[in-house]
Amino acid sequence: MPPPAAPLPGAVGLSHLSAYDWEAADGVCGGSPHLHLVCTEAYVVTGGRGAVQTLSPDGYRDTPLEPGTVAWFTPGTVHRMVQGGDLRVTVLMQNSGLPEAGDAVFTFPTEVLADPDRYAGAATLPAGAGAEAAARRRRDLAVEGYLVLREALVAGDAGPYRAFQRAAALLVRERVPLWRELWRAGALAAAERTGAQLDALAAGDAAHLGAASAYRAEPSRRGGYGMCGRRDEYALPGVTVPYGGG
Template identity: 50%
Template structure:
């Protein structure tokens, strides 16, 4: 796509997993707790109800989600979605391309997080990421559920540490492991960011400079772009089944 989505963001439609959680926290089900290392994330709740549990500088917080709710958080905030029933969310991510390239780090136990090879094996799904039956209990669904449950194990331990020693010391180990895991990907991320977010920021700067002089050369070269949604069923993501657009 030659015209980035506004702000260099990405959007997707998320149907949060209805798989029961091992700790029984979700009345119906829930997703995989994780954090983003460079990108902010926003939720626009389309339907259903549930909650998102967060761990960060404010400690542990649970935020209720109902249709129409709007919530967002910065990189570093661990978030875990709970589905009380039919929870569907429009997800807006900053830095389109970075989350898809591994910006997210799941909260596996620390011994897994500290070992890039073990983390890679635990995070990987089988090659086929789209099933003809969105509710099938096939190999991809089983792998997605297994990695969620492993991340929940790490999330539970992290929450205990946050309660015991405070978020500062408790989160430091996770952040260090996350930075180590993504370090080698950063040069590729920077190229993506330069071509989207940074390029749009520079274009806005030029437009404002021109408009301040009563000129508007950028208006004569404006373009329109569109993208088709991938056909259902959605692929298995960290928190649920995703409909994504190629942005």
């Protein structure tokens, strides 16, 4: 059965994550720290326990996660999902399609961020055999850079964190035209449809209700290697196209 033509409400992105239980250099088990440039992300915790570590102008935070918790972070916030025991999260992503098109930059060391080819080689996972080993290397490299940023921020020096944000922006600059196309076709189009429907209702026209329907979907891929953990994805319009093998 082909996927439905209707996007999720508001053209949001949707996936499910089981946080990695791989121990990193600092003794913490969890995912690959990263930030988004234009997307707010939300975690809806459905099972287990853990935390999300964040770096922002507010400083360093360690937010506990347990069933029922909803935690979200705006663009520019470095976030790291931490496994505390069978942590499972449903992820809601603003501007669906943009993270999969590159609106996510790992906290790799500065010399990697400065070289687009080297960054791409470290960020991209191979398909099939070798994916897990590559995902571990990617996570470890991101943690290496993250720990430098966190140490400085905790000490009151936001310079390295701000420098990382600037490097991330430069790294993705050439992708912005594609992002704009995806945004226009997804989130912007969804908002404009609502505007048109409001205009129609104000004029006493309810014709759009004649297209009412209901939809259902199952994950199209389970257990992929995402940034924060094993990822279940949905083949829905503009939702979770795989992260280039990751």
